[in-house]
Amino acid sequence: MTDALNSTADAPQLAEPHLGAVLASAGLDAEYVRAEGNTLYQRGEDGREIPVVDYAGGYGSLMLGHNNPAITAYAKELLDAGIPVHTQFSLHPEAAELALALNRIISRETGDDEPFFAVFANTGAEANEAAVKHAEMDRGIRLGALLESVDSGLAAARDAVLAGSATVPAEVFTRVGLGVRAAENGALDELIDHITAHNTVQAARPPLFLTPEGSFHGKLVSTVQLTHYEGYRVPFQALAARARFVPLDEPGALRKIVDEERATLFGLAVEDGRVRLTEHESPVICAFVLEPIQGEGGIRELLPEFVREIQEICAEVGAPVVVDEIQSGMGRTGDFLAGTRLGLRGDYYTLAKSLGGGLAKISVLLVRGSRYQGQFELVHSSTFAKDGFSNRIALKVLELLEADDGAAYRRAAELGDRLLAVLRSVRDDFPDVVKDVRGRGLMLGLEFHDQSGAAVPPIAEAAEAGLFGYLIAGHLLRGHRLRTFPTASSPDTLRFEPSVLLTDDDITLLDTALRDTCDIIRDGYRRPLALPAG
Numbered sequence: 462m463t464d465a466l467n468s469t470a471d472a473p474q475l476a477e478p479h480l481g482a483v484l485a486s487a488g489l490d491a492e493y494v495r496a497e498g499n500t501l502y503q504r505g506e507d508g509r510e511i512p513v514v515d516y517a518g519g520y521g522s523l524m525l526g527h528n529n530p531a532i533t534a535y536a537k538e539l540l541d542a543g544i545p546v547h548t549q550f551s552l553h554p555e556a557a558e559l560a561l562a563l564n565r566i567i568s569r570e571t572g573d574d575e576p577f578f579a580v581f582a583n584t585g586a587e588a589n590e591a592a593v594k595h596a597e598m599d600r601g602i603r604l605g606a607l608l609e610s611v612d613s614g615l616a617a618a619r620d621a622v623l624a625g626s627a628t629v630p631a632e633v634f635t636r637v638g639l640g641v642r643a644a645e646n647g648a649l650d651e652l653i654d655h656i657t658a659h660n661t662v663q664a665a666r667p668p669l670f671l672t673p674e675g676s677f678h679g680k681l682v683s684t685v686q687l688t689h690y691e692g693y694r695v696p697f698q699a700l701a702a703r704a705r706f707v708p709l710d711e712p713g714a715l716r717k718i719v720d721e722e723r724a725t726l727f728g729l730a731v732e733d734g735r736v737r738l739t740e741h742e743s744p745v746i747c748a749f750v751l752e753p754i755q756g757e758g759g760i761r762e763l764l765p766e767f768v769r770e771i772q773e774i775c776a777e778v779g780a781p782v783v784v785d786e787i788q789s790g791m792g793r794t795g796d797f798l799a800g801t802r803l804g805l806r807g808d809y810y811t812l813a814k815s816l817g818g819g820l821a822k823i824s825v826l827l828v829r830g831s832r833y834q835g836q837f838e839l840v841h842s843s844t845f846a847k848d849g850f851s852n853r854i855a856l857k858v859l860e861l862l863e864a865d866d867g868a869a870y871r872r873a874a875e876l877g878d879r880l881l882a883v884l885r886s887v888r889d890d891f892p893d894v895v896k897d898v899r900g901r902g903l904m905l906g907l908e909f910h911d912q913s914g915a916a917v918p919p920i921a922e923a924a925e926a927g928l929f930g931y932l933i934a935g936h937l938l939r940g941h942r943l944r945t946f947p948t949a950s951s952p953d954t955l956r957f958e959p960s961v962l963l964t965d966d967d968i969t970l971l972d973t974a975l976r977d978t979c980d981i982i983r984d985g986y987r988r989p990l991a992l993p994a995g
Contacts, residue, residue, distance in 0.1 A: 483931075485993065486993070487928065487931040487932055487934065487935040487992070487993075488932075488935030488936070488938060488939045488991070488992045488993050489931065489934060489935050489938060489946075491503055491513070491938060491944075492504070493513070494510070495510065496515075496527035496528055497526075497527055497528055498526045498527060498528075498960070498962040499514060499515055499518075499523075499526055499527070499959050499960045499962045499963050499964070499967055500512050500513065500514060500515060500527070501513045501515050501527070501944060511942065512942060513938065513942045513943065513944050514942065514943050514944065514959075514967045514970055514971075515527070515944045515959065515960075516943060516944060516945040516956075516957045516958065516959050516971065517944050517945050517946050517956065517958065518903075518958040518959050518960055519814065519819065520756070520788065520814065520956075520958065521756065521787075521788040521789070521793060521814045521815065521904065521958045522814040522815055522817070522819060523815065523819045523958075523959075523960045524791050524792055524793055524814075524815035524862075524869070524873070524903070524960060524961060525815065525818055525819065525858065525861060525862075525869070525960060525961065525962075526819065526960035526961070526962040527819055527960075528819065528820075529818060529819060529861070531857065531861060532818040532819065532820055532854065532857055532858065532861070533820065535853075535854070535857045536820055536821075536850075536854060539849075539850055539853055539854075540850075544849050544850060544853070545849050546848045546849050546850050547844075547848065548848075548849065549842075549844065553847050553849070553852065555849060555852040555853050555856065556579070556581060556847045556852045558852075558856060559579070559825075559852050559855050559856050559859075560577075560578070560579035560825075560827075562856060562859050563577070563579065563812070563825065563827060563859070564576055564577055564827075566797050566859070566863070567797070567798065567810065567827070570796060570797055570798055570801045571798070571801060571806055573806060575829055575830050575831060576830045577810065577827035577828060577829055577830065578827070578828050578830060578833045579825050579826070579827055580595070580825070580826040580828070580837070580838070580841065581823065581824070581825050581826075581843075581846040581847040581852070582813075582823075582824045582825065582826065582843050582846045583822045583823065583824060583843060583845050583846055584679075584813060584822065584824055585679060585785075585787035585788075585811065585813035585814060585824050586678070586679025586680060586681045586684050587679075587681070587824055587843065587846075588787065588811040588812070588813055588824035588825060588826045589678045589679050589681075589683075589684045589687070589750070589783075589785060589787070589811050589826075590679065590681045590682075590683050590684050591826045591841060592748070592750070592783045592809050592811055592826050592828075593670070593683045593684065593687075593702060593747075593748070593750075594683070594837070594841055595809070595826065595828060595834065595837050595841070596668075596670075596747045596748040596781055596783065596809070597668055597747055598834050598836075598837055598840075599781070599832055599834050600668055600744045600747045602834060603744050603779070604664060604743065604744050607726065607741055607743070607744070608660065608664055608726070610728075611660060611726055611727075611728040611739075611741060612657075614728045614729050614730055614739065615653050615656065615657070615728065615729050617729075617730075617731065618653075618729035618730065618731055618736050619649060619653060621731045621736070622649050622736065623649075626731075626734060627731045627734050627735060627736050628734065628735060628736065629649060629652065629735075629736040630735060630736070630737075633652065633729075633736060633737065633738045634648075634652055636738050637652070637655055637656060637659065637727055637738065638655070639651065639652060639655055653729075656727045656728070656729070659726075659727055660726045660727060663724040663725065663726055663743050664724075664726065664743060666724055666743070666745050667703050668702065668703065668745065668746075668747035669703050669704070669705060669722055669745055669746050669747060670686070670687055670702050670703065670704040670705075670746075670747050670748055670749075670750055671704070671705055671707055671715070671718065671719075671746060671748075671749045671750070671780075672687045672689070672704055672705075672706060672707070672749065672750045672751060673689075673706065673707050673708075673709050673751055673752075673755070673763065673767075674689050674706045674707065674708055674709055674758075675689050675709065675755045675758030675759060675761055675950060675951070676688060676689050676706070676750070676751065676752060676755060676758060677689070677690065677752070677755065677756060677757035677758055677949065677950060678750055678752075678785055680693055682697065682700050682701045683701045683702045685697055685701075686698065686700075686701050686702045686703070686704050687702070687704050687750050688757075688950075689706050689758065689950060690757070690758075690949060690950035693949075702747075705718055705722070709761070709763070709764070709767065710764075712766070712770070715767075715770055715771065715774055716770070716774060719746065719774055719778060722745055722746060723742070723743075723745065723778070724742075724743035724745045725740050725741065725742065725743060726740070726741040726742075726743050727739070727740060727741075728740075728741060742778060742779065744778070744779055744780070746775075746778055746780040747780065748780055748781045748782070748783050748809070749771055749775050749780055749781075749782050749783065750783040750785060751763065751771065751782070751783070751784060751785065752784075752785045752786075752787075752788070752789060753768075753784065753786065753789050753798070753799040753800035753803055753805055754788075754789040754794065754799050754900065754901060754904055756788035756789065756904070756948065756956070757948050757949035757950045757951075758948065758950050758951060759899070759906055759908065759948050759950065759951030759954040760899045760900040760904060760905060760906025760948060760954060760956060761899060761906075762799075762803075762899065762900065762901060763803060763805075765803050765804055768800075768803045768804060768805050769804070772805075772806065781807075781808035781809055781829075781832055782805075782806070782807050782808050782809070783807065783808070783809040783810075783811070784798070784800050784805060784807030784809065784810050784811070785811050786798050786799060786800065786810055786811065786812055787811055787812060787813045787814055787824070788814060788904070788958075789904055790810075790812050790814075790815075791812065791814065791815035791816060791858075791862070792815075792862050792867075792869055792870045792873055793815065793873060793902055793903050793904050793958070794873065794874075794877070794901045794902035794903070794904055795870055795871070795873050795874030795877060795901070795902040796870060797862070797870065798810070799901065799902075799904070802901075807829075808828070808829045808832050809826060809827065809828050809829070809832075810826075810827040811824065811825070811826050811827070812824060812825050812827070813825070815858065816855050816858060817851060817854060817855060817858070818854050818855070818857065818858040818861075820854055821850060821851035821854040821855065822845070822851065823846075823851035823852070823854070823855050869961050872961045873902045873903050873961050874902055876902075876903060876959075876961065876963050876968075877900075877901060877902035877903050877904075877905065879968060880903070880905055880957060880959075880963075880968065880971070881898070881900070881905060883968060883971060883972045883975075884898040884905060884907050884957070884975075885898050886972075887907070887972070887975045887976060887979060888907070890976070890979075891976075891979035891980075891982075891983060893910065893983060894909060894910060894979040894982045894983050895907060895908070895909060895910070895979065896908045896909060896910045896953070899954075900957075903957075903958055903959055903960075903961070903963075904956075904957075904958055905956070905957040905958075906948060906951075906954045906955065906956055906957070907954065907955050907957070907975070908951065908953055908954040908955075909929065909930070909933070909953045909954075909955075909982070910953075911924060911953065912924040912929050912953075912982070913925045915985075915986065916985055916986070917985070917986045920932070920986060924953075927952045928952065929947075929952065929953055930946070930947025930948075930952040930953055930954065930955060931946070931947060931952070932990060932992060933947075933955065933978060933990070934946050934947060934955065935990070935991075935992050935993075936978060936981075936990040936991045936992060937974050937978065939991040939992065940974070940977070940990070940991030941970065941973070941974035941977070941991075942970075943970055943971060943974045945957060957971070978990075
């Protein structure tokens with residue numbers, strides 16, 4: 462039985478075969494046998510290990526590197542001690558400790574003393590899904606309270622008019638769209654029925670999420686609707702949340718969208734013996750969800766002016782700001798939160814990736830105390846969330862990041878400055894090849910000019926299909942033993958998200974590899990990229 466299970470010779474590929482074929486076509490079908498620090502190892506034909514410098518960094522999951530010795534030793538200690546993992550529906554003191562530790566760090570960075578309550582999950586997409594669900598529960602509760610208050614006001618106005626202690630001015634009828642006849646007749650029941658019907662329609666409008674163009678928040682049923690790239694979103698657009706994407710570089714665009722989507726509920730109030738019409742903002746906009754630095758959108762940092770506009774308008778309409786720090790957070794940019802330097806203050810935060818130290822699968826949704834709905838904990842859960850192993854690993858990660866007064870953050874900022882200088886030097890020397898360099902800390906991107914007009918048909922075809930970045934990644938892997946990938950929604954942009962264990966030799970290798978690549982492109986591919994034949 463064991464031999465039958467382990468035999469793969471001549472077996473069909475049944476585990477995501479299409480993806481495997483795509484990887485093979487770009488020369489990215491590598492198998493790694495060991496990982497350490499900022500290096501992955503392949504097995505050569507002669508049996509020796511071949512080192513590959515990892516600039517992909519688990520899409521931002523490896524702030525502290527592969528198999529960090531302190532984390533792996535602690536993991537072994539936990540497992541050897543037989544710590545309970547599956548103890549659902551019981552107390553989890555290590556989760557409470559982790560929530561407190563995250564609160565202390567966020568409070569220190571943002572100056573915000575209000576507590577954030579934690580809901581744990583396994584992946585970033587799950588944390589964002591939980592944020593979407595919680596925001597909708599909160600919106601529903603706020604809407605219900607508003608409708609109850611409005612209905613109470615309508616009833617009080619009716620009682621006052623029937624008792625003869627108040628009258629309804631004609632302009633109240635006309636303002637809600639009733640004709641002169643209703644006003645002249647003082648048709649109170651018609652007025653209230655009209656207002657109630659209007660409010661019912663407005664209250665039934667589905668929730669709307671706002672997010673910037675270029676955003677990526679996961680590929681689950683709800684989160685994929687907040688992901689701008691149509692290739693991920695459109696096949697599933699009928700399934701879940703309604704979203705509108707806000708341009709990054711159009712001042713006033715957010716205001717225009719919010720004004721278009723606003724919904725108003727009418728009410729009645731009695732003052733000095735007269736009934737007046739009241740207007741109330743209905744919470745149609747459920748939340749604004751954003752990444753301080755867009756990962757899959759091409760490593761694009763939001764402008765502080767845009768951030769201020771978001772926060773001002775969301776405060777005006779009562780919508781929470783959900784800050785997705787899944788890829789950008791955990792110290793990667795030199796601060797624990799990438800949004801800190803933008804002046805960004807969230808009502809929700811989501812963290813994942815490096816929170817697990819490269820070993821554990823853990824994420825967290827943090828919700829501002831004044832917005833938190835405790836009953837959410839009874840209707841949302843996850844079998845593997847908040848387990849004893851992952852929470853303890855996350856605590857160890859925070860301990861390592863905070864050690865020596867945040868030395869890891871300073872290291873990330875320093876290495877980021879050096880990498881940025883390398884990328885900018887390459888751009889300056891190859892301006893006809895490199896279009897832009899972006900990012901902060903250890904979250905950087907280099908964008909190539911469009912190659913769909915290349916004289917070499919396979920290159921032009923790949924660029925036209927949005928696959929050029931994958932060909933370049935294949936060349937870097939096969940030709941220079943350097944691993945990275947393009948960003949998903951901006952496939953001409955390569956990402957560089959290494960760990961804080963990056964060495965001088967690693968940086969030199971990147972400089973050499975990029976210059977070789979740019980030289981090939983500038984020379985019209987007369988010297989071919991290191992790609993599979995075919």
